Amino acid sequence: MVSRVQEKDFDxxxxxxxxxxxxxxxxxxxxxxxxxxxxxxxxxxxELEHYPGMTLKALQKIESEAVARWDLxxxxxxxxxxxxxxxxxxxxxxxASAHRKAAFEAAxxxxxxxxxxxxxxxxxxxxxxxxxxxxxxxxxMALKRW
Amino acid sequence: MVSRVQEKDFDxxxxxxxxxxxxxxxxxxxxxxxxxxxxxxxxxxxELEHYPGMTLKALQKIESEAVARWDLxxxxxxxxxxxxxxxxxxxxxxxASAHRKAAFEAAxxxxxxxxxxxxxxxxxxxxxxxxxxxxxxxxxMALKRW
Amino acid sequence: MKLDIVYFAWVRERIGLPRETVETDxxxxxxxxxxxxxxxxxxxxxxxxxxxxxxxxxxELVDLDAPLADVREVAFFPPMTGG
Amino acid sequence: MKLDIVYFAWVRERIGLPRETVETDxxxxxxxxxxxxxxxxxxxxxxxxxxxxxxxxxxELVDLDAPLADVREVAFFPPMTGG
Numbered sequence: 001m002v003s004r005v006q007e008k009d010f011d012x013x014x015x016x017x018x019x020x021x022x023x024x025x026x027x028x029x030x031x032x033x034x035x036x037x038x039x040x041x042x043x044x045x046x047e048l049e050h051y052p053g054m055t056l057k058a059l060q061k062i063e064s065e066a067v068a069r070w071d072l073x074x075x076x077x078x079x080x081x082x083x084x085x086x087x088x089x090x091x092x093x094x095x096a097s098a099h100r101k102a103a104f105e106a107a108x109x110x111x112x113x114x115x116x117x118x119x120x121x122x123x124x125x126x127x128x129x130x131x132x133x134x135x136x137x138x139x140x141m142a143l144k145r146w
Numbered sequence: 147m148v149s150r151v152q153e154k155d156f157d158x159x160x161x162x163x164x165x166x167x168x169x170x171x172x173x174x175x176x177x178x179x180x181x182x183x184x185x186x187x188x189x190x191x192x193e194l195e196h197y198p199g200m201t202l203k204a205l206q207k208i209e210s211e212a213v214a215r216w217d218l219x220x221x222x223x224x225x226x227x228x229x230x231x232x233x234x235x236x237x238x239x240x241x242a243s244a245h246r247k248a249a250f251e252a253a254x255x256x257x258x259x260x261x262x263x264x265x266x267x268x269x270x271x272x273x274x275x276x277x278x279x280x281x282x283x284x285x286x287m288a289l290k291r292w
Numbered sequence: 293m294k295l296d297i298v299y300f301a302w303v304r305e306r307i308g309l310p311r312e313t314v315e316t317d318x319x320x321x322x323x324x325x326x327x328x329x330x331x332x333x334x335x336x337x338x339x340x341x342x343x344x345x346x347x348x349x350x351x352e353l354v355d356l357d358a359p360l361a362d363v364r365e366v367a368f369f370p371p372m373t374g375g
Numbered sequence: 376m377k378l379d380i381v382y383f384a385w386v387r388e389r390i391g392l393p394r395e396t397v398e399t400d401x402x403x404x405x406x407x408x409x410x411x412x413x414x415x416x417x418x419x420x421x422x423x424x425x426x427x428x429x430x431x432x433x434x435e436l437v438d439l440d441a442p443l444a445d446v447r448e449v450a451f452f453p454p455m456t457g458g
Contacts, residue, residue, distance in 0.1 A: 013159015120374025135371030266457025
Protein backbone atom coordinates (compact mmCIF):
# COMPACT_ATOMS: atom_id res chain seq x y z
CA MET A 1 0.00 0.00 0.00
CA VAL A 2 1.87 3.03 -1.23
CA SER A 3 -1.03 5.32 -2.12
CA ARG A 4 -0.92 8.84 -0.77
CA VAL A 5 -2.62 12.21 -0.60
CA GLN A 6 -0.55 15.34 -0.89
CA GLU A 7 -0.70 19.03 -1.65
CA LYS A 8 2.52 19.16 -3.67
CA ASP A 9 2.93 18.04 -7.27
CA PHE A 10 4.25 14.60 -8.25
CA ASP A 11 6.63 13.45 -10.99
CA UNK A 12 5.01 10.66 -13.03
CA UNK A 13 8.30 9.40 -14.46
CA UNK A 14 9.83 9.21 -11.00
CA UNK A 15 6.79 7.41 -9.56
CA UNK A 16 6.70 4.85 -12.36
CA UNK A 17 10.43 4.19 -12.03
CA UNK A 18 10.05 3.67 -8.26
CA UNK A 19 7.12 1.32 -8.85
CA UNK A 20 9.15 -0.78 -11.31
CA UNK A 21 12.36 -0.71 -9.30
CA UNK A 22 14.59 -3.42 -10.74
CA UNK A 23 11.81 -5.99 -10.97
CA UNK A 24 11.79 -8.26 -14.01
CA UNK A 25 8.32 -9.74 -13.51
CA UNK A 26 6.39 -6.72 -14.81
CA UNK A 27 5.42 -6.82 -18.47
CA UNK A 28 2.84 -4.05 -18.52
CA UNK A 29 2.69 -0.72 -16.77
CA UNK A 30 -0.40 1.48 -17.16
CA UNK A 31 -0.59 5.03 -15.89
CA UNK A 32 -3.47 7.48 -15.82
CA UNK A 33 -2.85 11.13 -15.00
CA UNK A 34 -5.73 13.53 -14.43
CA UNK A 35 -5.10 17.17 -15.31
CA UNK A 36 -6.94 20.43 -14.60
CA UNK A 37 -8.78 21.19 -17.83
CA UNK A 38 -10.02 24.65 -18.72
CA UNK A 39 -13.13 23.79 -20.71
CA UNK A 40 -14.42 27.28 -21.52
CA UNK A 41 -11.30 29.38 -21.21
CA UNK A 42 -12.52 31.02 -18.00
CA UNK A 43 -11.05 28.79 -15.31
CA UNK A 44 -8.77 30.48 -12.81
CA UNK A 45 -8.22 27.50 -10.52
CA UNK A 46 -9.62 24.27 -9.21
CA GLU A 47 -9.80 23.85 -5.47
CA LEU A 48 -9.63 20.33 -4.15
CA GLU A 49 -11.00 19.57 -0.71
CA HIS A 50 -10.76 16.17 0.93
CA TYR A 51 -11.68 14.40 4.17
CA PRO A 52 -8.26 13.74 5.69
CA GLY A 53 -9.41 11.12 8.19
CA MET A 54 -11.11 9.06 5.50
CA THR A 55 -9.10 9.60 2.33
CA LEU A 56 -6.23 7.17 2.85
CA LYS A 57 -8.61 4.54 4.18
CA ALA A 58 -10.76 4.88 1.05
CA LEU A 59 -7.74 4.78 -1.30
CA GLN A 60 -6.36 1.69 0.44
CA LYS A 61 -9.75 -0.01 0.21
CA ILE A 62 -9.93 0.68 -3.52
CA GLU A 63 -6.34 -0.55 -3.97
CA SER A 64 -7.00 -3.76 -2.00
CA GLU A 65 -10.05 -4.42 -4.13
CA ALA A 66 -8.00 -4.04 -7.33
CA VAL A 67 -5.20 -6.27 -6.01
CA ALA A 68 -7.78 -8.93 -5.06
CA ARG A 69 -9.38 -8.89 -8.51
CA TRP A 70 -6.37 -8.69 -10.81
CA ASP A 71 -2.95 -10.22 -10.75
CA LEU A 72 -0.98 -7.04 -10.08
CA UNK A 73 2.70 -6.71 -9.25
CA UNK A 74 2.16 -3.19 -7.97
CA UNK A 75 -0.45 -0.48 -7.81
CA UNK A 76 -0.34 3.17 -6.81
CA UNK A 77 -2.74 6.07 -6.32
CA UNK A 78 -1.58 9.64 -5.71
CA UNK A 79 -4.19 12.37 -5.28
CA UNK A 80 -3.54 16.03 -4.64
CA UNK A 81 -5.62 18.55 -2.70
CA UNK A 82 -5.50 22.33 -2.48
CA UNK A 83 -5.49 24.94 -5.21
CA UNK A 84 -4.53 23.78 -8.72
CA UNK A 85 -4.25 25.80 -11.90
CA UNK A 86 -5.24 24.80 -15.47
CA UNK A 87 -2.80 22.29 -16.93
CA UNK A 88 -1.60 21.07 -13.53
CA UNK A 89 -1.71 17.47 -12.39
CA UNK A 90 -4.58 16.45 -10.09
CA UNK A 91 -3.92 12.77 -9.54
CA UNK A 92 -2.43 9.62 -11.01
CA UNK A 93 -2.94 5.90 -10.78
CA UNK A 94 -0.46 3.29 -11.92
CA UNK A 95 -0.86 -0.46 -12.25
CA ALA A 96 1.85 -3.01 -12.99
CA SER A 97 1.13 -6.56 -14.10
CA ALA A 98 2.66 -9.41 -16.04
CA HIS A 99 -0.02 -8.85 -18.65
CA ARG A 100 -1.45 -5.88 -20.48
CA LYS A 101 -5.14 -6.70 -20.01
CA ALA A 102 -4.90 -6.86 -16.21
CA ALA A 103 -2.96 -3.59 -16.03
CA PHE A 104 -5.45 -1.73 -18.25
CA GLU A 105 -8.54 -3.10 -16.53
CA ALA A 106 -7.23 -2.47 -13.04
CA ALA A 107 -6.29 1.13 -13.89
CA UNK A 108 -9.76 1.73 -15.34
CA UNK A 109 -11.32 0.15 -12.24
CA UNK A 110 -9.21 2.26 -9.86
CA UNK A 111 -10.32 5.42 -11.67
CA UNK A 112 -14.00 4.47 -11.55
CA UNK A 113 -13.91 3.85 -7.81
CA UNK A 114 -11.69 6.78 -7.07
CA UNK A 115 -14.15 9.16 -8.75
CA UNK A 116 -17.15 8.06 -6.72
CA UNK A 117 -15.80 6.50 -3.54
CA UNK A 118 -12.82 8.58 -2.46
CA UNK A 119 -13.74 11.68 -0.43
CA UNK A 120 -12.55 14.47 -2.75
CA UNK A 121 -14.55 17.46 -3.92
CA UNK A 122 -13.69 19.95 -6.63
CA UNK A 123 -14.64 23.60 -6.66
CA UNK A 124 -14.14 25.65 -9.80
CA UNK A 125 -13.06 29.25 -9.53
CA UNK A 126 -13.86 31.01 -12.79
CA UNK A 127 -13.85 34.66 -13.81
CA UNK A 128 -17.61 34.71 -13.17
CA UNK A 129 -17.55 33.13 -9.72
CA UNK A 130 -17.03 29.88 -7.89
CA UNK A 131 -19.03 26.69 -7.81
CA UNK A 132 -18.73 23.08 -6.75
CA UNK A 133 -18.36 20.55 -9.55
CA UNK A 134 -21.49 18.39 -9.67
CA UNK A 135 -21.09 14.63 -9.54
CA UNK A 136 -22.04 12.93 -12.79
CA UNK A 137 -24.67 10.27 -12.75
CA UNK A 138 -22.54 8.43 -15.31
CA UNK A 139 -19.72 8.16 -12.76
CA UNK A 140 -21.96 6.35 -10.28
CA MET A 141 -23.29 4.14 -13.09
CA ALA A 142 -19.74 3.28 -14.15
CA LEU A 143 -19.23 1.37 -10.89
CA LYS A 144 -21.76 -1.23 -12.03
CA ARG A 145 -19.38 -2.36 -14.77
CA TRP A 146 -17.21 -4.12 -12.20
CA MET B 147 2.48 12.44 -35.87
CA VAL B 148 5.30 12.17 -33.40
CA SER B 149 5.69 8.40 -33.19
CA ARG B 150 9.16 6.99 -33.53
CA VAL B 151 11.33 3.88 -33.59
CA GLN B 152 14.66 3.92 -31.81
CA GLU B 153 17.36 1.72 -30.36
CA LYS B 154 17.98 3.87 -27.29
CA ASP B 155 15.83 3.98 -24.16
CA PHE B 156 13.15 6.62 -23.55
CA ASP B 157 12.10 8.55 -20.45
CA UNK B 158 8.35 8.18 -19.88
CA UNK B 159 8.09 11.23 -17.62
CA UNK B 160 9.89 13.38 -20.17
CA UNK B 161 7.73 12.11 -23.03
CA UNK B 162 4.47 12.74 -21.15
CA UNK B 163 5.59 16.23 -20.15
CA UNK B 164 6.46 17.02 -23.78
CA UNK B 165 3.09 15.67 -24.93
CA UNK B 166 1.25 17.89 -22.42
CA UNK B 167 3.38 20.95 -22.96
CA UNK B 168 1.48 23.86 -21.44
CA UNK B 169 -1.87 22.81 -22.87
CA UNK B 170 -4.92 23.29 -20.69
CA UNK B 171 -7.37 21.29 -22.82
CA UNK B 172 -6.16 17.85 -21.70
CA UNK B 173 -8.07 16.28 -18.84
CA UNK B 174 -6.84 12.70 -19.15
CA UNK B 175 -3.46 11.27 -20.02
CA UNK B 176 -3.05 7.50 -20.36
CA UNK B 177 0.30 5.80 -20.76
CA UNK B 178 1.17 2.18 -21.38
CA UNK B 179 4.76 1.00 -21.04
CA UNK B 180 5.80 -2.49 -22.13
CA UNK B 181 8.75 -4.04 -20.26
CA UNK B 182 10.95 -7.07 -20.88
CA UNK B 183 9.59 -9.72 -18.52
CA UNK B 184 11.60 -12.72 -17.43
CA UNK B 185 8.85 -15.31 -17.05
CA UNK B 186 10.87 -18.34 -16.02
CA UNK B 187 14.01 -16.78 -14.61
CA UNK B 188 16.12 -17.92 -17.58
CA UNK B 189 15.92 -14.95 -19.92
CA UNK B 190 19.23 -13.37 -20.90
CA UNK B 191 17.87 -10.86 -23.40
CA UNK B 192 15.13 -10.05 -25.85
CA GLU B 193 16.17 -9.14 -29.37
CA LEU B 194 13.83 -6.89 -31.28
CA GLU B 195 13.97 -6.86 -35.06
CA HIS B 196 11.88 -4.55 -37.21
CA TYR B 197 11.30 -3.66 -40.86
CA PRO B 198 12.75 -0.15 -41.05
CA GLY B 199 11.07 0.81 -44.32
CA MET B 200 7.64 -0.14 -43.04
CA THR B 201 7.67 0.52 -39.30
CA LEU B 202 7.02 4.26 -39.22
CA LYS B 203 4.39 3.95 -41.93
CA ALA B 204 2.61 1.29 -39.87
CA LEU B 205 2.82 3.32 -36.64
CA GLN B 206 1.50 6.43 -38.36
CA LYS B 207 -1.39 4.46 -39.85
CA ILE B 208 -2.31 3.10 -36.41
CA GLU B 209 -2.06 6.60 -34.92
CA SER B 210 -4.22 8.15 -37.66
CA GLU B 211 -6.84 5.49 -37.08
CA ALA B 212 -6.92 6.27 -33.34
CA VAL B 213 -7.12 10.02 -33.97
CA ALA B 214 -10.01 9.46 -36.40
CA ARG B 215 -11.96 7.34 -33.93
CA TRP B 216 -11.45 9.21 -30.66
CA ASP B 217 -11.31 12.85 -29.73
CA LEU B 218 -7.61 12.99 -28.86
CA UNK B 219 -5.51 16.04 -28.08
CA UNK B 220 -2.31 14.09 -28.65
CA UNK B 221 -1.08 10.58 -29.17
CA UNK B 222 2.37 9.01 -29.21
CA UNK B 223 3.98 5.65 -29.91
CA UNK B 224 7.65 4.92 -29.20
CA UNK B 225 9.00 1.45 -29.97
CA UNK B 226 12.56 0.26 -29.45
CA UNK B 227 14.53 -2.31 -31.43
CA UNK B 228 17.80 -4.13 -30.74
CA UNK B 229 18.90 -6.07 -27.68
CA UNK B 230 17.00 -5.48 -24.44
CA UNK B 231 17.54 -7.00 -21.03
CA UNK B 232 14.94 -8.11 -18.45
CA UNK B 233 13.29 -5.14 -16.77
CA UNK B 234 14.09 -2.74 -19.63
CA UNK B 235 11.50 -0.72 -21.50
CA UNK B 236 10.36 -2.06 -24.91
CA UNK B 237 7.80 0.50 -25.97
CA UNK B 238 5.24 3.02 -24.81
CA UNK B 239 2.04 4.57 -26.03
CA UNK B 240 0.44 7.71 -24.65
CA UNK B 241 -2.95 9.23 -25.36
CA ALA B 242 -4.25 12.60 -24.25
CA SER B 243 -7.91 13.57 -24.33
CA ALA B 244 -10.39 15.87 -22.65
CA HIS B 245 -12.03 12.76 -21.22
CA ARG B 246 -10.87 9.65 -19.48
CA LYS B 247 -12.86 7.13 -21.51
CA ALA B 248 -11.43 8.26 -24.84
CA ALA B 249 -7.86 8.24 -23.51
CA PHE B 250 -8.19 4.72 -22.06
CA GLU B 251 -9.92 3.26 -25.10
CA ALA B 252 -7.52 4.81 -27.59
CA ALA B 253 -4.48 3.54 -25.65
CA UNK B 254 -5.95 0.04 -25.55
CA UNK B 255 -6.70 0.26 -29.29
CA UNK B 256 -3.18 1.46 -30.12
CA UNK B 257 -1.71 -1.49 -28.22
CA UNK B 258 -3.95 -4.03 -29.95
CA UNK B 259 -2.99 -2.79 -33.41
CA UNK B 260 0.64 -2.28 -32.54
CA UNK B 261 0.96 -5.91 -31.45
CA UNK B 262 -0.41 -7.39 -34.66
CA UNK B 263 0.10 -4.74 -37.33
CA UNK B 264 3.46 -3.10 -36.69
CA UNK B 265 6.44 -5.00 -38.15
CA UNK B 266 8.33 -5.98 -34.99
CA UNK B 267 9.54 -9.44 -34.04
CA UNK B 268 10.89 -10.61 -30.70
CA UNK B 269 13.52 -13.29 -30.23
CA UNK B 270 14.19 -14.63 -26.75
CA UNK B 271 17.73 -15.53 -25.77
CA UNK B 272 17.58 -17.85 -22.76
CA UNK B 273 20.21 -19.94 -21.01
CA UNK B 274 18.97 -22.92 -23.02
CA UNK B 275 19.03 -21.28 -26.44
CA UNK B 276 17.25 -18.79 -28.62
CA UNK B 277 13.82 -18.78 -30.19
CA UNK B 278 11.37 -16.42 -31.84
CA UNK B 279 8.35 -15.44 -29.77
CA UNK B 280 5.23 -16.95 -31.34
CA UNK B 281 2.33 -14.66 -32.17
CA UNK B 282 -0.70 -15.30 -29.99
CA UNK B 283 -3.98 -16.10 -31.65
CA UNK B 284 -5.62 -13.96 -28.96
CA UNK B 285 -3.70 -10.91 -30.22
CA UNK B 286 -5.16 -11.28 -33.71
CA MET B 287 -8.62 -11.88 -32.22
CA ALA B 288 -8.28 -8.73 -30.10
CA LEU B 289 -8.40 -6.60 -33.25
CA LYS B 290 -12.03 -7.61 -33.81
CA ARG B 291 -13.03 -5.68 -30.70
CA TRP B 292 -12.61 -2.41 -32.56
CA MET C 293 -24.28 11.41 23.96
CA LYS C 294 -21.57 13.62 22.45
CA LEU C 295 -20.92 13.25 18.75
CA ASP C 296 -18.29 14.83 16.49
CA ILE C 297 -19.76 15.92 13.17
CA VAL C 298 -17.69 17.00 10.15
CA TYR C 299 -18.94 18.67 6.98
CA PHE C 300 -17.36 19.00 3.54
CA ALA C 301 -17.75 21.00 0.31
CA TRP C 302 -21.13 22.76 -0.08
CA VAL C 303 -22.57 21.00 2.96
CA ARG C 304 -19.81 22.65 4.99
CA GLU C 305 -20.45 26.02 3.32
CA ARG C 306 -24.20 25.91 3.99
CA ILE C 307 -23.75 24.92 7.62
CA GLY C 308 -20.99 27.47 8.00
CA LEU C 309 -18.43 25.37 9.85
CA PRO C 310 -16.20 22.39 9.14
CA ARG C 311 -16.61 20.54 12.43
CA GLU C 312 -18.62 20.64 15.64
CA THR C 313 -19.46 18.48 18.63
CA VAL C 314 -23.17 18.05 19.36
CA GLU C 315 -25.09 16.58 22.25
CA THR C 316 -27.79 14.29 20.85
CA ASP C 317 -30.08 11.37 21.63
CA UNK C 318 -30.55 10.45 17.97
CA UNK C 319 -30.35 6.68 17.44
CA UNK C 320 -29.78 6.80 13.67
CA UNK C 321 -28.28 9.17 11.10
CA UNK C 322 -31.82 9.89 9.92
CA UNK C 323 -32.86 11.02 13.41
CA UNK C 324 -29.72 13.16 13.71
CA UNK C 325 -30.50 14.89 10.40
CA UNK C 326 -34.10 15.56 11.55
CA UNK C 327 -32.86 16.94 14.86
CA UNK C 328 -30.33 19.30 13.23
CA UNK C 329 -32.78 20.37 10.51
CA UNK C 330 -35.30 21.38 13.20
CA UNK C 331 -32.60 23.27 15.09
CA UNK C 332 -31.55 25.96 12.56
CA UNK C 333 -32.18 27.06 8.96
CA UNK C 334 -28.57 26.51 7.91
CA UNK C 335 -28.92 22.78 8.68
CA UNK C 336 -32.26 22.69 6.87
CA UNK C 337 -30.52 24.28 3.85
CA UNK C 338 -27.73 21.70 3.87
CA UNK C 339 -30.02 18.70 4.39
CA UNK C 340 -32.93 19.82 2.17
CA UNK C 341 -32.33 16.93 -0.25
CA UNK C 342 -30.78 13.97 1.51
CA UNK C 343 -30.72 12.04 -1.79
CA UNK C 344 -27.64 14.09 -2.69
CA UNK C 345 -25.96 14.12 0.70
CA UNK C 346 -23.65 11.26 1.58
CA UNK C 347 -22.90 10.09 5.09
CA UNK C 348 -19.88 8.39 6.61
CA UNK C 349 -19.66 6.98 10.11
CA UNK C 350 -16.15 6.66 11.48
CA UNK C 351 -14.84 7.17 7.91
CA GLU C 352 -16.99 4.48 6.27
CA LEU C 353 -19.90 5.26 3.93
CA VAL C 354 -23.25 4.31 5.44
CA ASP C 355 -26.93 4.93 4.71
CA LEU C 356 -29.41 7.05 6.66
CA ASP C 357 -30.62 4.17 8.80
CA ALA C 358 -27.18 3.43 10.21
CA PRO C 359 -27.26 3.35 14.04
CA LEU C 360 -25.24 5.90 15.99
CA ALA C 361 -24.43 3.74 19.02
CA ASP C 362 -20.68 3.76 19.82
CA VAL C 363 -20.01 6.16 16.96
CA ARG C 364 -17.24 8.73 17.31
CA GLU C 365 -17.46 10.76 14.08
CA VAL C 366 -20.26 11.38 11.59
CA ALA C 367 -19.49 13.10 8.28
CA PHE C 368 -21.88 14.75 5.82
CA PHE C 369 -20.81 15.67 2.29
CA PRO C 370 -21.94 15.86 -1.36
CA PRO C 371 -21.26 13.03 -3.84
CA MET C 372 -17.51 12.78 -4.40
CA THR C 373 -15.94 14.41 -7.43
CA GLY C 374 -12.30 13.39 -7.24
CA GLY C 375 -10.17 11.79 -9.92
CA MET D 376 11.36 -8.17 -64.10
CA LYS D 377 13.71 -7.40 -61.20
CA LEU D 378 12.24 -7.49 -57.72
CA ASP D 379 13.73 -6.61 -54.30
CA ILE D 380 12.75 -9.13 -51.66
CA VAL D 381 13.31 -8.65 -47.93
CA TYR D 382 12.96 -11.24 -45.18
CA PHE D 383 12.54 -10.87 -41.42
CA ALA D 384 12.80 -12.96 -38.24
CA TRP D 385 12.71 -16.73 -38.77
CA VAL D 386 11.84 -16.34 -42.46
CA ARG D 387 15.13 -14.46 -42.84
CA GLU D 388 16.99 -17.09 -40.83
CA ARG D 389 15.63 -19.99 -42.88
CA ILE D 390 16.41 -18.32 -46.18
CA GLY D 391 19.79 -17.23 -44.87
CA LEU D 392 19.83 -13.64 -46.02
CA PRO D 393 17.99 -10.41 -45.22
CA ARG D 394 17.56 -9.06 -48.74
CA GLU D 395 18.06 -10.06 -52.37
CA THR D 396 17.08 -8.99 -55.85
CA VAL D 397 15.50 -11.68 -58.02
CA GLU D 398 14.64 -11.89 -61.69
CA THR D 399 11.10 -13.25 -61.98
CA ASP D 400 8.05 -13.46 -64.23
CA UNK D 401 5.66 -14.17 -61.33
CA UNK D 402 2.45 -12.20 -61.64
CA UNK D 403 1.32 -12.62 -58.03
CA UNK D 404 2.88 -13.17 -54.63
CA UNK D 405 1.57 -16.74 -54.76
CA UNK D 406 3.43 -17.38 -58.02
CA UNK D 407 6.60 -15.84 -56.59
CA UNK D 408 6.42 -18.11 -53.54
CA UNK D 409 5.94 -21.17 -55.79
CA UNK D 410 8.87 -20.12 -57.98
CA UNK D 411 11.23 -19.61 -55.01
CA UNK D 412 10.04 -22.79 -53.28
CA UNK D 413 10.90 -24.79 -56.43
CA UNK D 414 14.28 -23.12 -56.65
CA UNK D 415 15.97 -24.19 -53.37
CA UNK D 416 15.24 -26.08 -50.15
CA UNK D 417 15.84 -23.05 -47.93
CA UNK D 418 12.92 -21.23 -49.61
CA UNK D 419 10.77 -24.36 -49.29
CA UNK D 420 11.63 -24.42 -45.56
CA UNK D 421 10.66 -20.78 -45.10
CA UNK D 422 7.46 -21.02 -47.12
CA UNK D 423 6.32 -24.50 -46.00
CA UNK D 424 3.24 -23.06 -44.26
CA UNK D 425 2.12 -19.86 -45.91
CA UNK D 426 -0.72 -19.55 -43.38
CA UNK D 427 1.88 -18.26 -40.92
CA UNK D 428 3.90 -16.11 -43.31
CA UNK D 429 2.81 -12.53 -43.85
CA UNK D 430 3.51 -10.53 -46.98
CA UNK D 431 3.93 -6.81 -47.56
CA UNK D 432 4.21 -5.14 -50.93
CA UNK D 433 5.89 -1.76 -50.87
CA UNK D 434 5.48 -1.73 -47.07
CA GLU D 435 1.74 -2.48 -47.03
CA LEU D 436 0.31 -5.81 -45.86
CA VAL D 437 -1.27 -7.78 -48.76
CA ASP D 438 -2.55 -11.30 -49.35
CA LEU D 439 -1.05 -14.00 -51.55
CA ASP D 440 -3.08 -13.06 -54.60
CA ALA D 441 -1.75 -9.51 -54.71
CA PRO D 442 -0.37 -8.69 -58.19
CA LEU D 443 3.33 -7.90 -58.58
CA ALA D 444 3.05 -5.44 -61.48
CA ASP D 445 4.92 -2.18 -60.73
CA VAL D 446 6.04 -3.47 -57.37
CA ARG D 447 9.44 -2.45 -56.03
CA GLU D 448 9.77 -4.37 -52.78
CA VAL D 449 8.18 -7.56 -51.47
CA ALA D 450 8.63 -8.54 -47.82
CA PHE D 451 8.07 -11.92 -46.17
CA PHE D 452 7.91 -12.31 -42.39
CA PRO D 453 6.18 -14.16 -39.52
CA PRO D 454 3.16 -12.69 -37.69
CA MET D 455 4.28 -9.60 -35.81
CA THR D 456 5.08 -9.81 -32.10
CA GLY D 457 5.79 -6.21 -31.11
CA GLY D 458 4.29 -4.26 -28.23
